[in-house]
Amino acid sequence: MKHRFALAATAATTALAGAAFAEGHGGTMRIGITQNNVGVDSYQTTYERAFIEAAEANDMVETVVLDAGGDVARQIAQMEDLIQQEVDAIIIWPTNGEAVIPAVRKAFQADIPVIVTNSNIAEPGFDFVASFSGPDNITQGQRSAEIMCDKFKEMGIEDEAKVVHITGQPGYTTAIERAQGFNDRLPEVCPNVEQIDQQPGDWNREKSQQVMEAFLVKYDDIDGVYAGDDNMGVGALNAAKAADRAEDIIFVGATNFAVGYEAMAAGEYWGSIYQSPVDDAQAALQTAIDVLNGEEVPFLNYFDTPKITQDNMDQFTKPVF
Template identity: 30%
Template sequence: MKKSPIKALAVTASLVVSLALASCGNPSAGQGTETGTGTQGKKVTLLTVAQSCDYCAKHTEEFKRIAAEAGLDLTVIVNNFNAAEQAQQVNQVISTDPDAVVVWPADATAIIPSLVRLKRADIPVVVANSYPQTKDKSLWTAYTGPNDLANGEQAALAMIEGFKAKGYGDSGNIVALLGPLGTPPSIDRLKGFEDTLAQKAPGIKVIGTQPGNWDQTTSTSASAALFTQYGGKDLKGMYSEADNMLAGALVAADRAGIDAKKMVMVGHNCSIEGYTNISAGDQYATVLQSPIEDGSLAAKTVINILEHKPVKKDNFLVPRGITKENLSECDAAVGK
């Protein structure tokens, strides 16, 4: 049962962009099938995270583009990875009775009570990018985004190949830069990375970690601490859960007089920082996780739900290892 429309949505300390979007009837907006026939004017809310994060911003822009083509009435609400604020935002969104909600969890454990409330309100939900930390998959209609265990596995395979390429064999100490502690991408990427090393190259060991929080400046300081504690010149590699954080590590290495080219540097996402550093030979590899593909997958999935088409519960991006040899596969992700 639809409730009366609410004229304004007040969200404290968050960015709200409401878009009444016209339909362009683009067939590409529906995972290979014609869309827009059942989505014109449908109310969808995208609850997402800090747009100061380049990946997050590109995800949002691609989502908005496809939503416009499908004629959705889209509201975008942003918070700075603040779980308590996001819970309040979800409560306010429920009161507007949207046709569907897409949520990028600020915290994949803290989001669970909000998902329970959305389910009770009978609102279809697409969870984007960060997989909820619960076994109860009935709380959402579909998940779209990375499989971060697989991402970590690809990074480990790249690290192993990098060790061989630099003549280090299959043993040596490395350190790691992590995303915000407690978040699923950070937890799962490290687990996938370490589990794969333990299975395929147990001599390569992660001896220290620091959170870089997806931020280059924070990662510069975190890397300096790692180099000081573990002796940067004795390390054979560094794994970073994001390319922009690895860019901070390169700054720290230069300041400490460490030749980063002697280390096997492996990152994630194939952002412009990784693209540039791989081109220059300062970074060995990255794992492609395109924000454009991520945002597109979320948008097309919610459109299919609104058009009553079948959707899979889990819709994963496929991670791809990238080195200088196949760097062109990242061209679209960085706007080349």
């Protein structure tokens, strides 16, 4: 298998193009991927490594692996470059679910199937996408709300608890959907729990620690913290520990990072959602291959992400990211 890095990439399309590929293309599948921001956290770093390994294990696949570095303009340029290269399929991990739609449309118009990975684009772009491969982020937010509510009920504070919420990067579909799932589900399962504040942590541990420091100054009574991933959740935990208030707060996250798993093992962090970047990467590549082979692929091709808490964490291996 041939593997190379390029400076830019892009694409978008339909399953019909995949069927045409299967009928008329007897050679190597050339698949481009433009990622969100590999350097921002260990999940994305592990995803990229797993994607490359999966592609290298398939002699029929050649990849162009790109990273937008969190820059929407760069990702759009990468999409346009991939279209010019006439790759067979494009995988995009969107930097912004709205802003990338025109580039995805261009790929679609060029008969290049687009697979969205990990974080979906906004609904107006769905017509230009062959499939979404990744987690159901709304369900993840709902499950995190259930984890928190169950713990409050166990503690007997479900009628008085107050919660603060640290979200991911504004405009990023995963952040929007996890927040939506949590915000919609918490009042259903614990109607008397009050969410007193919500601020973005941008998937960054240091910024999330600063957000939590501000919450701790502003609010004397905080019973729970929900963070859109464990990287941010541990940042919040660190702020609470520094203020000597961590023992009074239940921390719940999503995307169980190694640091979250370790904090759970230490009894400092209550629960999260177990999500593997290796599964994520392998599923995206396989979805692209299936589309190019003309196979039927669900538009929303989810993989499962179960609840993990201190009570059942022995059933899960420590994350590698």
